[in-house]
Amino acid sequence: MPMLTLESVAQSPILSDVTASFEAGRVVGLIGPNGAGKSTLLRTIAGLLPPTGGAVCVDGADIHRLSPRRRAQRVAYLPQSLAEDIPYTIREFVEMGRYSHGRLWAGARRVADVDQVQQALDQMGLQALQDAPLQRVSGGERQRAGIARCLAQESRVMLLDEPISNLDIYYQLDIMTQLTRLASRGHLILIAIHHLEFALRFCDELLVISDGQLYAQGETGQVFTSAMVRDVFGVEATIFLDPVQQHARLSLSSAEEGPLVPLGERLVGGRRE
């Protein structure tokens, strides 16, 4: 059985008829232009917005029929931005990820909770900042705290809305690599991502949303084509192999510039340079 199934999910008037299913162990990139409906879809899958049509099932259960605690046991969700005024330290905020596991708030901290919180803080490089108030850390540090809270939650499905958007390149790479590792341990990771080159490199599958409609879903190698990037983003893309790292890379140019011409083939006054 797929871990996550979207059955004709609609969120009128923003999204219509999104049908897709995903197995455990995958990193799925949710891509599409600004305003396409990616965050709306993630919030619907997370159970925060009841769909106006269709259903979202996780491990066979309709997510919108579960209690918040049961939902949180199945699905962790990182919003696109965290509220500015959360009055907790980073550690306290990450501990909230353990809410669905039971007695933490009654004061009886279990060893498993403490270990899991510590591990999540370590994974996000937040040990030194764990006692800092969330209101006083940088945007990237807040974002890492949000991811740490999702890790501490240990849900099998993780929904992350642009998890690397505020991060420096070290953490962009680090987090994408860690997400790949988490997936290999049986989680399903669904991330909204604007960094198309990272989507191409790190995502096993893509779900492409355009104008509130499902444009394509499938293996990244099949879905990510120059034609898709042109249709969906209005941008010319050439996919090439990185000569050092041997992974797929992208050259992008605006539709006005037209498709890229390799340097050796550039034409000058109608003649090859």
Ligand SMILES: Nc1ncnc2c1ncn2[C@@H]1O[C@H](COP(=O)(O)OP(=O)(O)OP(=O)(O)O)[C@@H](O)[C@H]1O
């Ligand atoms: N609460 C809301 N009420 C009405 N319209 C909304 C609401 N939230 C989002 N929208 C609209 O729904 C559309 C999709 O928004 P959404 O945030 O899902 O897009 P997105 O693909 O995540 O965009 P981005 O890449 O800019 O984050 C947009 O046109 C947006 O203006």
